[in-house]
Amino acid sequence: TREEVVTPPLPEQAASGSLMATSVDFKTHVDQACRAAEEFVNIYYETMDKRRRALTRLYLDKATLIWNGNVVTGLEALTNFFEMLPSSEFQVNMLDCQPVHEQATQAQTTVLVVTSGTVKFDGNKQHYFNQNFLLTAQSTPTNTVWKIASDCFRFQDWAS
Amino acid sequence: MPLRKGLPVKTPSCLCDADQVVCGLLSPSSAAVTDHLQTSSSRPHGFSSQATWEDIGDGPLPSVHTMGHNDVGNPLKRRTRCWGIYRRRYNNWSEQISSGIHPSSHQQQDGDPATNGAHMSTRVRYAPYAVPPCHRRGNSQKQDQTQTNMEGEQKPPERRMEQEKQDETTGKWFKIIIPFGIKYDEKWLLDLIQGQCSVPFTPVEFHYERMQAQFFVEDASVAFALKNVNGKIWDEANERISIFIYPSDTPHSVQKELKSVKVEQTKLLPSNLRNKTPCQLDGLSDTVQNATDIKNLNLSNSEVMSLEELDEGKSLQPEEMTADRSTLCTAFPDKSTNICSILELFPKLLRLDSQESPSPTSVGIAAHKWLPTCRGSFFGSDALKRLVLQFLQHYYLIYDSRDRQGLLGAYHEEACFSLAIPFSPEDPGPSSLCEYFKESRNMKKLKDPSLRVQLLKHTKCDVMRSLCVLPKTQHDLSSFVVDMWFQTERMLCFSVNGVFKEVEGMSQDSVRAFTRTFIATPISNYSLCIVNDDLFVRDASPKENQSTSSVPVPTPSCSSWPTLCQKQQEMGQTFSTQSGMNLQWSQK
Numbered sequence: 001t002r003e004e005v006v007t008p009p010l011p012e013q014a015a016s017g018s019l020m021a022t023s024v025d026f027k028t029h030v031d032q033a034c035r036a037a038e039e040f041v042n043i044y045y046e047t048m049d050k051r052r053r054a055l056t057r058l059y060l061d062k063a064t065l066i067w068n069g070n071v072v073t074g075l076e077a078l079t080n081f082f083e084m085l086p087s088s089e090f091q092v093n094m095l096d097c098q099p100v101h102e103q104a105t106q107a108q109t110t111v112l113v114v115t116s117g118t119v120k121f122d123g124n125k126q127h128y129f130n131q132n133f134l135l136t137a138q139s140t141p142t143n144t145v146w147k148i149a150s151d152c153f154r155f156q157d158w159a160s
Numbered sequence: 161m162p163l164r165k166g167l168p169v170k171t172p173s174c175l176c177d178a179d180q181v182v183c184g185l186l187s188p189s190s191a192a193v194t195d196h197l198q199t200s201s202s203r204p205h206g207f208s209s210q211a212t213w214e215d216i217g218d219g220p221l222p223s224v225h226t227m228g229h230n231d232v233g234n235p236l237k238r239r240t241r242c243w244g245i246y247r248r249r250y251n252n253w254s255e256q257i258s259s260g261i262h263p264s265s266h267q268q269q270d271g272d273p274a275t276n277g278a279h280m281s282t283r284v285r286y287a288p289y290a291v292p293p294c295h296r297r298g299n300s301q302k303q304d305q306t307q308t309n310m311e312g313e314q315k316p317p318e319r320r321m322e323q324e325k326q327d328e329t330t331g332k333w334f335k336i337i338i339p340f341g342i343k344y345d346e347k348w349l350l351d352l353i354q355g356q357c358s359v360p361f362t363p364v365e366f367h368y369e370r371m372q373a374q375f376f377v378e379d380a381s382v383a384f385a386l387k388n389v390n391g392k393i394w395d396e397a398n399e400r401i402s403i404f405i406y407p408s409d410t411p412h413s414v415q416k417e418l419k420s421v422k423v424e425q426t427k428l429l430p431s432n433l434r435n436k437t438p439c440q441l442d443g444l445s446d447t448v449q450n451a452t453d454i455k456n457l458n459l460s461n462s463e464v465m466s467l468e469e470l471d472e473g474k475s476l477q478p479e480e481m482t483a484d485r486s487t488l489c490t491a492f493p494d495k496s497t498n499i500c501s502i503l504e505l506f507p508k509l510l511r512l513d514s515q516e517s518p519s520p521t522s523v524g525i526a527a528h529k530w531l532p533t534c535r536g537s538f539f540g541s542d543a544l545k546r547l548v549l550q551f552l553q554h555y556y557l558i559y560d561s562r563d564r565q566g567l568l569g570a571y572h573e574e575a576c577f578s579l580a581i582p583f584s585p586e587d588p589g590p591s592s593l594c595e596y597f598k599e600s601r602n603m604k605k606l607k608d609p610s611l612r613v614q615l616l617k618h619t620k621c622d623v624m625r626s627l628c629v630l631p632k633t634q635h636d637l638s639s640f641v642v643d644m645w646f647q648t649e650r651m652l653c654f655s656v657n658g659v660f661k662e663v664e665g666m667s668q669d670s671v672r673a674f675t676r677t678f679i680a681t682p683i684s685n686y687s688l689c690i691v692n693d694d695l696f697v698r699d700a701s702p703k704e705n706q707s708t709s710s711v712p713v714p715t716p717s718c719s720s721w722p723t724l725c726q727k728q729q730e731m732g733q734t735f736s737t738q739s740g741m742n743l744q745w746s747q748k
Contacts, residue, residue: 030613038603066645069535084371086529094696095603096580098616101572101691104651104681112653114677114694116582123529130675130696132655134646152645152655156673158534159641160703 003047003057005040005146007032009139029099033111036146037097040135041115044148045090048082055082058148060136065151068158086124092117100134109137110149128156333376334383335408336363338401341373349373353403356389365411376411537642544644548654551680551688552642556635560660564627568620572681572691577623578616579630579695592667595631596697623693631667635660639704652688653679659704671700 040058047055056079059065065072065081072081094116099109113133120126131153135146341349346366354361361382363375377383383405390403410418539545558566571577580602581593593600600606601615617626639658646653655677662670675696680688 026618027613030616031609034603034609034612064645066538066643067532069538069641069643070532071538086531093604094580094582096578096601096694096696097603098576098578098692098694100651100679101574101576101681103572104648104679104691106648106650112677112679112692112694114580114675114696116580116675116696116698121529121531124531128701130655130657132645132653132677132694134653150646150653152643152653154641154643154655154657154675155534156657157701157703159536 003043003051003054005036005043005058005135006143007035007039007146009142009144026099032109033097033099036111036135036137036144037095037113040113040133040146041092041095044133045092049088049090052082052085052087059151060147060149063148063150065153067153068155086122088122089120090117091119105136109139109144111135111137111146127158130154130156332380332383333378333408333410333414334380334386335406336375336377336383336386337404337406338373339404340371341401342368342371344373344395344401346373349401350375352393352401353386353389356392357385358388359385361386365413376408376414537640539642539644540647544647544652547686547688548642548644548652550686552640552656553637556637559627560632560634565624567627568624570688570690571620571623571693572689573620574618575620575623575691575693576616576618577626577693577695579626579697581696582698592670592699593672593697595662595665595667599626599630631662632664633660633672634663650681651679651691652682653677659700671705672697673700673704674698 044055044058047058056075059075059078061075062073063075063078065078067081072078092115094114096114098112100112102109104110111134113135115131115133117129118126119129131151133151134149136149138145138147338344338349344352350363350366359382361377363377366373366375368374377386386403387405391400393401393403395401537545539548555567555570558564558570578601579596579599581596581600583600583602583605599615601612603612606612606615617623636659641657642654643657644652644654655675657673657675659671659673662668662672677692677694678688678690679692680690683689
């Protein structure tokens with residue numbers, strides 16, 4: 001089982017200016033983002049459902065989760081949070097992603113991942129949910145490891 | 161804090177929003193604000209956006225619950241912690257409780273040096289699930305001796321008497337459960353209970369199990385007296401503490417004790433253990449006949465085995481595995497805010513109605529099934545909240561106007577936009593969202609890599625073109641719930657959830673729900689520039705669909721994004737990182 005989201009190494013960044021200056025670069029980044037997003041979503045929800053204790057390995061140390069308006073910051077708090085959350089069954093029926101513009105990220109390669117679907121927490125009724133992630137890349141010569149910098153989760157019917 | 165007797169339970173400030181569901185953000189009128197501060201199960205939607213340019217920045221913003229990062233300044237945090245699985249005997253409980261005392265206050269405990277072991281002092285390391293190794297329940301008898309020696313106030317003769325008593329009576333045992341008792345210091349809690357209990361009780365095998373505090377008592381009359389304490393005690397946060405009583409088998413330690421007392425009474429030599437270093441696990445292993453006898457194993461020094469081994473329960477078969485939590489505990493010490501702030505997220509456990517008597521299984525199991533209370537919008541700070549709300553008001557004013565081209569100035573030159581609608585494999589047919597269908601970039605359905613690139617709109621012009629062909633809308637700003645979920649100096653990420661109505665075309669009057677995620681960089685002191693825009697549209701649920709009568713759309717007085725000088729854009733001023741924004745931002 002995997003607890004890391006790994007994709008092939010990122011293409012070399014253009015020496016000057018914007019990474020998205022040319023359409024070729026942009027396409028490459030989109031491909032890269034899509035690959036990361038798909039890989040990530042598969043691993044994330046499977047880990048959440050089946051190996052909950054390993055879930056925090058997908059997060060950066062200082063990652064933040066906003067869960068139905070509740071904020072959880074840092075690996076320790078996240079660990080406890082996921083420990084206390086009942087067991088889950090997720091079903092994702094929407095996935096979209098975009099490479100985040102480098103002006104916002106200061107050249108730290110980042111992907112926005114947006115998901116939606118249903119979740120059933122043990123002992124609770126099923127909910128539709130929306131979730132977004134910011135994935136940030138940690139590159140090595142041989143591969144790229146993606147980790148969650150931020151996570152935002154909300155039931156669609158959170159208010160009821 | 162005095163004990164509250166018969167007063168209604170008040171929610172403490174730290175948890176005051178647990179029941180308060182604030183869903184609206186922007187409201188054209190104060191009346192609507194009141195509406196939105198109520199529970200939202202039947203929220204009327206006003207589809208008019210009466211905000212004008214003059215209102216922006218001046219209009220009243222309803223108070224939205226914001227939960228800052230430091231939302232832990234609450235009484236719970238100050239509670240001292242003294243976790244453990246060990247037995248305590250209260251022979252002279254009355255000495256510890258005197259009339260007029262307020263057991264719920266830790267001030268009382270401060271003034272009691274004899275029992276001040278673990279209170280309010282830096283020498284107490286917060287270790288929620290750690291068990292002092294010498295208190296490990298390997299051999300209850302010897303452990304108890306150790307316990308006795310350590311505490312100094314216990315009397316072996318008393319203990320022996322108690323054993324004899326146990327020998328004589330078969331005794332009916334009861335399990336006492338305090339849901340969410342994990343928050344409370346053992347001594348504090350037991351004192352509190354004893355203070356309200358009409359008979360003295362001896363808690364046996366006090367321990368914390370998941371979120372609960374549990375112990376056993378013998379004798380039905382004691383159990384009955386404890387039952388009557390239910391709902392009559394409050395904690396420092398004014399939350400009522402519930403106590404539930406269940407018949408139970410003889411506790412394990414007592415069983416073992418009875419057995420060993422009968423067989424080996426003369427072999428009881430406290431001095432054996434007195435010389436042992438408390439923390440030697442292998443030392444204790446001599447006294448542990450068979451590890452599998454241990455029902456509740458708590459390994460505070462979890463170097464004994466790796467997490468994976470514990471996971472699969474390879475070496476031992478304990479009934480309850482708490483070792484994994486203790487692993488976390490030893491790995492992350494001294495973070496008393498940690499557990500506390502997490503526990504705050506699960507306040508539903510505090511709401512147990514004292515009139516109810518849930519079944520043991522429901523209390524035991526249900527405690528772990530509760531989800532944190534859902535809350536409304538989250539912003540990092542008031543300043544950011546103002547900025548984002550202002551942005552959204554502005555954005556949707558134009559978006560809902562006749563010409564979305566006015567948004568050109570809101571987007572970065574190289575902005576990205578994409579949109580998606582749900583996809584359910586079992587129902588892949590055309591839906592009422594057909595107008596969005598061909599633009600949908602739902603990767604669960606769309607597998608073609610080149611199409612995936614194509615449907616991601618890139619550059620300002622492409623984005624605008626795409627936005628302009630989407631159906632005309634009227635958004636209900638009062639339905640908006642915003643999560644601001646990432647912020648750096650150069651970037652703000654936030655997601656907006658809400659509803660809108662389509663105001664023309666094939667699906668006129670259809671109500672849609674949406675989640676739109678913006679990533680924006682700061683431009684000047686009061687504006688944001690969108691670099692990423694991701695829209696998810698779905699049909700509104702029946703609840704979301706409720707709306708008041710439709711209101712005519714007012715003509716906005718300004719139809720385009722404020723133009724800004726090139727230089728300002730290039731400068732790309734950064735956000736202040738000091739608790740969100742400088743006040744400067746919001747004042748402009």
